[in-house]
Amino acid sequence: MRRGEIVDDLREFIGPMTPFLEIGANAGHSSYMLANQYGAEGFALDISEDSLRYGIALRERWQLEKSPMLVAGDALHLPFKDNSLRMVVAFQMLSQFMDIESVFLEVKRVLQPGGIFFFAEEPMRRLLTARLYRCPYYDTMKPWERKLSDWGLLGFLVKDVIGAHQEESFGIRQNHRMDLGDWHRLIKKHFDDQRYKLFVPEHGWAETLVKKIAIQLDPNKSEWRAARLMGGTLGAICRKAGEAPVQTGPVQYDKLLRCPDCGGDMARNESHAICCSSCSYEAPWKDGVYNLLPSHDKRELYPGERNDIIDFSLPSHEKHLGHGWYDIEGVYGNKFRWIGARASAWLENVKGGEQRLRLRGFAPEPIFQASPRPVVEVFVNGLPLKAWPLDRNGLFALETNLPAAPRYELEIRVSPVWRAPNDTRELSVNFGMLRLIPFEA
The missing domain is CATH 2.60.120.200 (Jelly Rolls)
Structure with a gap:
């Protein structure tokens, strides 16, 4: 719902959304929203085939008519041609890369001139905190931690985003070094224009009070200073330089793809597999998902039956x-x-x-x-x-x-x-x- 509200609020700036790509899509919630609520056509990409298949079950449960093309792939090696996509969206995934700029470069490569990169729910590093220790999610907090959280005081004590340490213990990398200024400089480096949506925390009376004071002290009475001090999450809609081409006719999905191994053109064969015209790479359609990871990654992440x-x-x-x-x-x-x-x-x-x-x-x-x-x-x-x-x-x-x-x-x-x-x-x-x-x- 929050993502849809950002789209509605900045719809004129975003412009056409077809063809779109969601990276780190998980079950593809946002891709189904773009397809069914906004009539856009495109792709949902995640490194997990299982997450994408769970999205199929959700689509059937929600009785949605339209579906994106589901692709297992790597955000750092997108299986798409240069300048092929009108919009790329990403939610809660950029901070899982130690080198966030590498994702920006890959997104910029596949975007058409004038294309849109819409990302949101990315953490902004908080300046106003003692950075004493790392705290877990609310449901696993100790009673005193929950009390401080309810009062809005816990954020002024912890090192980084609450729950990050828990995710890292499960092998999910977290990069929370970026404050609002860092995000702004990275966006300005790679994109021609941008719009921001800042979500500054208001957990309890303490954060509400500090946020209110920070807004009053800001020269423009905006949330910019509050976001620098208290962190929160950032939503940004960034426009690539150039003039966007006009999309005519239905999307020819396979014509937008490139081989993950050699970069050659891709096309569907009679059995609906997507094959490379230049090498032996082939991605069969398996339970609703195409796996377009590079061959060496596919062997490691989807090994099938192996005794180790x-x-x-x-x-x-x-x-x-x-x-x-x-x-x-x-x-x-x-x-x-x-x-x-x-x-x-x-x-x-x-x-x-x-x-x-x-x-x-x-x-x-x-x-x-x-x-x-x-x-x-x-x-x-x-x-x-x-x-x-x-x-x-x-x-x-x-x-x-x-x-x-x-x-x-x-x-x-x-x-x-x-x-x-x-x-x-x-x-x-x-x-x-x-x-x-x-x-x-």
């Missing part, structure tokens, strides 16, 4: 499991299995040499009611490897190096255990993926 990965979204994962696993739960790629006090599994070293183990899972709130510091411990080939105390409930990603071995027999031990109402199972945490990743020195 236990992906609970794939049926083949069952052959890797030993004792202690409960039935599979979840939907799409978010499938998982609960365990009790212990469970076993195996992974094979298919690449050779030293490896690194990654365990991706979820710790529920009841385990912290049973113990303030639950522990996940891993034994490998009969020997203790590492124990991780868990600080807060929610998603986690645990990693540690492994010695070279042809095969790794894993035993995971978790304490304490707990029981859910009307459930006879003894539970601790659940896991969605166990895998080997490159060794880190």
Whole structure:
């Protein structure tokens, strides 16, 4: 709704929106909005096929008539020709890149002259804070943290965006170095004109008061000074230099694409796969999504059945499991299995040499009611490897190096255990993926 309000408010500045591309689309909520509410045609791109397929389920639930073309791809290597798109949109994703300018350069490459880059919900670094520590999301805050948050005082104490540390613990990178001035300089460097929407926090009486004072002290009585002091989130609509061409006729989607491997032209074949005319690259239409990642990334991120990965979204994962696993739960790629006090599994070293183990899972709130510091411990080939105390409930990603071995027999031990109402199972945490990743020195 907020994104639609920005579009409505700056509709004249935005102009035509076809063809559009949403990068980091997740389930594609905003792309479906652009297609159904504004009649635009275009693409929803995300690195996760599963997220895009979940968007298909949402579209059916919401009974939407129009859909964007769904593409799994990389925002730093967009599978689109130069000057091919009228508008690129991005929400809550630029701050997940350590080099945000690299995304700007790629967006500018694919935009037509006069094209629009619309991004929003990006964090602005807060100047008015003691930067004492990193704080989790509200639902996992301690009681005193929640009280300070309700009063609007917590933001004046924390180092960066609330919840960033939690996301990083799950492997999601966060770049919160950009204040409002940094964003403005980056936009002015790459775009010819721009409009801003600032969303300065007002959590409780303290932030409301400071924001009001900052606006009164601003020479133009705008929110600019408040945003510099208190941070918040930025929305920006940026226009590329040049005159926009007029879009005529329906969008020929495959004509806008370029090969992720060699940059050649792409076209659909009789089986609806998108193929490169210059090399052997081919992207079949699989359950509503085209995967247009570069081949080396596709092999790593979508390896299929491999003995060094236990992906609970794939049926083949069952052959890797030993004792202690409960039935599979979840939907799409978010499938998982609960365990009790212990469970076993195996992974094979298919690449050779030293490896690194990654365990991706979820710790529920009841385990912290049973113990303030639950522990996940891993034994490998009969020997203790590492124990991780868990600080807060929610998603986690645990990693540690492994010695070279042809095969790794894993035993995971978790304490304490707990029981859910009307459930006879003894539970601790659940896991969605166990895998080997490159060794880190």
